[in-house]
Amino acid sequence: MHTVIVYESLYGNTREIAEAIAEGVHQADPEASVDCLPVARADTEVTRTADLLVVGGPTHMHGMSSGASRRMAAMAEAKKEGHEDAAREARETAEGPGLRSWFHTLPKTEPGTHAAAFDTRADMRMSGGAADGIAKRLAHHHYDVVTEPEGFIVEDADGPLRQGELDRARAWGAGLV
Template sequence: MHTVIVYESMYGNTREIAEAIAEGVHQADPRASVDCLPVARADADVARTADLLVVGGPTHMRGMSSGLSRRMAAMAEAKKEGHEDAAHEAYETAEGPGLRNWFHQLPKTEHGTHAAAFDTRGASPGSGGAAAGIAQRLSRHHYDVVAEPEGFIVENGDGPLREGELDRARAWGAALV
């Protein structure tokens, strides 16, 4: 089984969740081949090779990020003292392609290709989530979404992840296999 995990991450939280999902896939199937890639490195060819495509990103303004929301997040992070590494990652992500653009390049697939969607989001119910929009786009590209979209909680807007979320992401990844 070949699993491809594509993620967009501004502060490293979504990257950490993606890596934990990859660990969960390996725990469930030690022979599985897993590629865990930032959206900027995930071309259409790599997605085409997947038996399972898992896509995730941060929640911005109650949904998927946009070019504007990524730039705003990067500017806000740059203003925080002691957040130089996070600001660097945020600026790299803001300047690169986000998931919305990536979906424009993603070819439609044959039904029977499995997919799943996740996001990172704030703890309050009003913070929304990006995973449902990601799942919708996967369905429009004829992927069979095999799990309910999942949200993983980030404390304080930019992190850290809520305690236990990495374990929950590993378990979710294992359940996808």
């Protein structure tokens, strides 16, 4: 089985969740081939070979990020002392394609290709989530979404991840296999 995990990450939290999901897939199926890629490196050749496509991103303004929300997040991160690595990742992500534009280039697939959606989000009333929008776009491209979209909790807008979320992501990834 070939699993492709595509993620957008500004502060590293969504990347960490994606990597944990990849570990979970490997735990459940040690023979599985897993590609875990930032959205900027996820071209159609890679996604076309997937038996399972897992897509995730951060929640911005109640849903999927936009070019404007990524630029605002990168500017805010650049102002924080001691956050050089996060600021670099945020800047690189803000300058590249986000999931919204990536979906415009994702080809429709044959029925029977499985997919799943996840996001990172704050645990606040009315914070929303990006995973539902991701799942809808996957279904629009004829992917069979095999599970309910999943949200993983960050303690603040730029993290850290809530304790136990990486373990939960590994278990979720294993359950996808």
